[in-house]
Amino acid sequence: MGNIIRSKRFWLVAPAVVYIGFFMAVPLLQMAYVSMLERGDYGGVNWGVFSMDAYISFIFERDLMDNLVVNTDYLQIFARSFGLSAMTTVFALLLGFPTAFYISTQPQSRRNFLIFLVTIPFWTNILVRNYAWMLLLRNGGLIDGALNWMGIETGGLDVLYTPYAVSIGLTYTYLPFMVLPIYASLEKLDHRLVEAAFDLGADKRRAMTRVILPLAAPGIAAGCILVFIPCLGAYVTPELLGGGKFMMIANLIGSQFGAARNWPLGAGLGFVLLALVLISMMVYSFKFKSLPEESR
Amino acid sequence: MSEVVISAKSVGKTFGSGVDKVTALDDVSVDIFQNEFFTMLGPSGCGKTTLLRLIGGFEQATSGQILLEGKALNDLPPYKRPINTVFQSYALFPHLTVRQNITFGLEMQGIARKQADDRAEEMLELVRLAQYGDRVPSQLSGGQQQRIALARALAPAPKVLLLDEPLSALDLKLRKEMQVELKRLQTETGITFVFVTHDQEEALAMSDRIAVMKSGEILQVGAPREIYEAPTHRFVADFIGDSNFLVGNLVDDGAGKHAIKLGGGQVIELTQEVSGQRSGEVTVSVRPERLGLVAESKANANHLVGTVSTVIYFGTDTTYQIDLGNDALLTVRMQNGSGAKADFAQGERVGITMSPDSIRVLAD
Ligand SMILES: Nc1ncnc2c1ncn2[C@@H]1O[C@H](COP(=O)(O)OP(=O)(O)OP(=O)(O)O)[C@@H](O)[C@H]1O
Numbered sequence: 001m002g003n004i005i006r007s008k009r010f011w012l013v014a015p016a017v018v019y020i021g022f023f024m025a026v027p028l029l030q031m032a033y034v035s036m037l038e039r040g041d042y043g044g045v046n047w048g049v050f051s052m053d054a055y056i057s058f059i060f061e062r063d064l065m066d067n068l069v070v071n072t073d074y075l076q077i078f079a080r081s082f083g084l085s086a087m088t089t090v091f092a093l094l095l096g097f098p099t100a101f102y103i104s105t106q107p108q109s110r111r112n113f114l115i116f117l118v119t120i121p122f123w124t125n126i127l128v129r130n131y132a133w134m135l136l137l138r139n140g141g142l143i144d145g146a147l148n149w150m151g152i153e154t155g156g157l158d159v160l161y162t163p164y165a166v167s168i169g170l171t172y173t174y175l176p177f178m179v180l181p182i183y184a185s186l187e188k189l190d191h192r193l194v195e196a197a198f199d200l201g202a203d204k205r206r207a208m209t210r211v212i213l214p215l216a217a218p219g220i221a222a223g224c225i226l227v228f229i230p231c232l233g234a235y236v237t238p239e240l241l242g243g244g245k246f247m248m249i250a251n252l253i254g255s256q257f258g259a260a261r262n263w264p265l266g267a268g269l270g271f272v273l274l275a276l277v278l279i280s281m282m283v284y285s286f287k288f289k290s291l292p293e294e295s296r
Numbered sequence: 297m298s299e300v301v302i303s304a305k306s307v308g309k310t311f312g313s314g315v316d317k318v319t320a321l322d323d324v325s326v327d328i329f330q331n332e333f334f335t336m337l338g339p340s341g342c343g344k345t346t347l348l349r350l351i352g353g354f355e356q357a358t359s360g361q362i363l364l365e366g367k368a369l370n371d372l373p374p375y376k377r378p379i380n381t382v383f384q385s386y387a388l389f390p391h392l393t394v395r396q397n398i399t400f401g402l403e404m405q406g407i408a409r410k411q412a413d414d415r416a417e418e419m420l421e422l423v424r425l426a427q428y429g430d431r432v433p434s435q436l437s438g439g440q441q442q443r444i445a446l447a448r449a450l451a452p453a454p455k456v457l458l459l460d461e462p463l464s465a466l467d468l469k470l471r472k473e474m475q476v477e478l479k480r481l482q483t484e485t486g487i488t489f490v491f492v493t494h495d496q497e498e499a500l501a502m503s504d505r506i507a508v509m510k511s512g513e514i515l516q517v518g519a520p521r522e523i524y525e526a527p528t529h530r531f532v533a534d535f536i537g538d539s540n541f542l543v544g545n546l547v548d549d550g551a552g553k554h555a556i557k558l559g560g561g562q563v564i565e566l567t568q569e570v571s572g573q574r575s576g577e578v579t580v581s582v583r584p585e586r587l588g589l590v591a592e593s594k595a596n597a598n599h600l601v602g603t604v605s606t607v608i609y610f611g612t613d614t615t616y617q618i619d620l621g622n623d624a625l626l627t628v629r630m631q632n633g634s635g636a637k638a639d640f641a642q643g644e645r646v647g648i649t650m651s652p653d654s655i656r657v658l659a660d
């Protein structure tokens with residue numbers, strides 16, 4: 001340890017370490033503390049009064065006789081959020097892989113331009129983008145209007161304020177997070193390996209499933225994680241495109257700190273989410289450790 | 297020889313268009329026979345890889361066609377051709393074990409798992425890496441990867457095996473070993489090998505026949521001895537081994553015999569047939585080791601005469617540079633040792649002996 005502190009390299013990273021340590025660890029610890037306190041009657045917490053109510057009420061509620069009975073309300077919101085995030089991840093993968101593959105087959109000069117196009121949505125405010133999607137998706141909106149104009153009677157699209165609208169919006173928001181890592185792994189894929197597959201009798205489909213996909217797997221997995229996890233924490237999109245009728249974890253947490261005035265529960269929900277994410281990350285890294293060095 | 301397996305008919309290939317247009321192959325015709333070790337030899341950029349990729353189906357010919365056993369391959373994609381390739385970079389699948397690499401091609405042919413595994417063992421034995429089946433390519437040395445690439449390409453028993461400079465990444469010792477190994481594999485499997493190299497020694501040592509290429513054209517095709525002893529072009533004589541080149545006027549004695557008259561007036565008699573149309577200035581070549589030296593006093597009318605300008609002693613042999621006058625220089629290499637009485641000093645006048653059949657009149 002003494003060695004590390006004395007070395008010059010340590011002082012180079014010291015500001016980053018302090019920043020991350022302070023601004024990441026401290027709020028996290030503070031929230032962990034809050035989640036284990038008793039809720040205050042008008043919001044906030046009763047400092048120093050410990051209570052595990054937040055974690056208990058995640059699964060149970062007290063009936064009139066003060067007995068604990070199972071309450072699945074929060075579990076349902078979690079399950080729904082995971083389901084919706086999974087659906088979004090699948091959409092993003094279905095759209096993102098072909099996009100990344102196409103870009104990786106273009107000449108070098110074209111590729112950079114196409115990648116630039118993929119990242120453009122990042123440059124616009126997320127609220128603006130979501131309002132734009134509301135205009136697109138609402139009944140009589142651009143999509144609905146275009147369909148009607150083409151003679152397809154929709155009788156009102158009725159997509160806005162449904163889980164699908166939320167998923168469409170999230171797919172759009174996080175698609176670049178899927179495209180970029182997959183592109184990175186496809187770009188460094190040795191084209192001669194694909195030629196070798198053809199040479200050995202693999203047609204295009206089997207060259208894809210037997211060589212390209214396995215070699216792009218780390219990129220695909222990274223893309224899925226980068227889409228899935230932010231989706232779990234999405235706040236703005238479910239609020240706007242789901243019309244508030246459709247609550248996801250972040251909205252639930254938000255409401256606990258806001259209207260519901262139950263800070264410990266809000267913090268506790270955050271920690272349950274964190275635990276679930278960490279577990280899935282561990283499963284991921286375990287799964288990919290079994291792959292040979294080269295393809296990672 | 298036996299049947300023709302691969303036949304290229306007036307094959308042309310250009311890349312790009314307009315000012316960027318590159319002619320990689322220009323009207324190449326060649327027949328490759330069954331069970332032969334056929335080598336394409338030429339300097340960098342002469343179109344060897346391009347011709348190989350056309351045979352493999354990775355590129356399409358701009359003109360002409362390639363036949364496999366008499367049938368045009370034209371648009372047949374690589375995966376439908378009974379031709380396998382050993383890539384220069386080996387291109388082993390990093391996510392598969394050695395065994396899975398070898399069974400890949402067999403699986404694609406729909407061969408049952410058990411049979412494919414047996415065949416993989418057989419191939420591993422053949423390349424002498426029987427214990428390495430469960431490793432992944434990154435755990436192998438360059439030479440071992442090379443062998444696995446061979447085993448993988450040979451496993452589906454292709455009609456033709458294409459090898460693009462497969463030994464160029466290996467060090468000299470390993471390269472010599474693999475040359476012997478490759479030759480053994482070719483003889484044992486009876487598969488036609490089409491081998492690409494720019495190393496003339498490698499080509500001479502391994503091949504049944506060699507095609508010498510230069511800027512998109514095949515100049516000469518023949519057995520190693522033929523290519524070495526009877527080159528048809530200056531480029532061939534120059535690229536393979538060392539050669540002396542002399543420029544002179546072709547003269548005809550009227551009775552079908554030809555001779556070359558050098559600038560200084562000296563004459564070289566020829567026994568080689570020279571096509572009727574040739575006349576005027578021609579280039580002839582002769583290998584340094586096919587020349588000998590005698591003291592001027594012993595020289596007769598058939599000998600060229602010159603002055604020793606340099607003597608370089610190499611141990612096994614000695615190289616003399618002889619000035620024939622008129623800027624004509626000849627290099628003579630004479631073996632030292634048994635019975636060699638050759639010992640000439642710089643500045644000495646000498647006669648040069650040469651057998652007439654060692655003198656080749658070259659196409660321009
Ligand atoms: N895809 C391509 N696009 C444009 N030009 C190409 C392409 N492939 C090859 N060429 C050109 O065609 C010519 C022949 O190339 P080729 O790769 O066949 O040479 P080679 O004989 O294999 O050389 P080396 O010994 O260096 O491998 C070269 O001038 C090369 O620049």
Ligand SMILES: [Mg+2]
Nearest residue numbers: 344345346460
């Ligand atoms: Mg090449």
